[in-house]
Amino acid sequence: MKTLTCAVTAALITLTSTQVIAEMQTQTIEYKVGNQAFTGYLAWDDENDAPRPGVLVVHEWWGHNDFAREQAEKLAAAGYTAFALDMYGSGKLADHPDNAKKFMEEATKDSEQIKERFTAAMDILQKHQSVDPEKIAAQGYCFGGAVVLNMARLGVDLDGVVSYHGALASPIKAEPGQVKAKVQVYTGGADKMVPSTQVAGLVEEMQDAGVDLTLVSFPGVMHSFTNPGADQFAEKYGMPVAYNEEAAARSWKGTLQFYREIFGE
Structure with a gap:
């Protein structure tokens, strides 16, 4: 068992398990932010030794x-x-929308807390031996899409962020130059x-702040369109969500x- 300490975030990291899939490496990582424990999942291809x-x-x-773990593995394969x-x-994995809402509200009760949790994970990623720490992006889904947009709004040092079916309105506003x-x-x-009011509001906000924004809206497509499990959630909980294979494929390709553009590949 290997223990590392991140100086920036004071996050205690414990590598708990490693699995090898062909040339892909995956690792479950337990770490702490403050006094709370978190569990992340790292994936990379070790065929190439060069930092990426x-x-x-x-x-x-x-x-x-x-x-979420499957998306990490797809990125590693890329x-x-x-x-x-x-x-x-x-251990905070919701099995009902009520629990999901409770967890989300607790995590987002203030912007400094959510930024601290995000940057602690970012520090772990940047310190991995396979990573070029100067080339970091973030992508998020639903709640996660809102998180990555807010990290951009707050000026976190990221090359790019991608939001999939995330909330676009926020009390945090992008400021010019930030x-x-x-x-x-x-x-x-x-x-x-x-x-559509949120979509229009985001375009205006980012335009006023001088942000390089690309926005794609898929006609007739519902929330959670990237997740194949969305149809099951819709049936079980009566939620207005649905998987859309074409939108998922187009958004992934985009x-x-x-990433090839922002990382100069």
């Missing part, structure tokens, strides 16, 4: 689950090192949780192109 860009993956409001972080705390990241947003035209 790192990408943070922020989970949906359900918590750090298999879907040549990046990815860290699926944990915004709620170890946002370092380029921003890419994918949203559904039929997303009842992210109405994301990889975005």
Whole structure:
């Protein structure tokens, strides 16, 4: 067992398990932010020894689950090192929308707390031996999409952020000269949780702040369109969500192109 200490965040990290899949390495990482324990998941391909860009993956409001880990593995297969972080705390994985809402509200009760949790995970990623610490991006889904947008608004030193079906309105506003990241947003035209007023508001906000924004809206597409499990959530809980294979594929293709551009690949 190997223990590391991150000076910037004072996060205690414990590498708890490693699995090898062909040339892909995956690692479950337990770490602390303050006095609270968190569990993340790191994925990278060790076939190439050269440092490569790192990408943070922020989970949906359900918590750090298999879907978030699968996105990290997809990024690793594409040549990046990815860290699926944990915004709620170890063991906080919702099995009902009421629990998800409770976890989300606790995590987002103030912007400094959520920034601390995000930057602690970012520090872990930057210090991994496979990562070029100067090339970091973040992508998030649903709740996670809102998180990465807010990290950009707060001026966190990221090359780019990608939001998939995330909330676009926020009490945190982008200010001219503050946002370092380029921003890419994918949203559904039929997303009842992210109405057109939020889309228009984000465009105006980012335009006024001089942010490099690319926004794609998929007509007729609902919330959670990247997650194949969305249809099950809709049936079980009566939620207005649905998986859309075409939108998921197009947004993923666009994301990889975005990363190639911002990382100069």
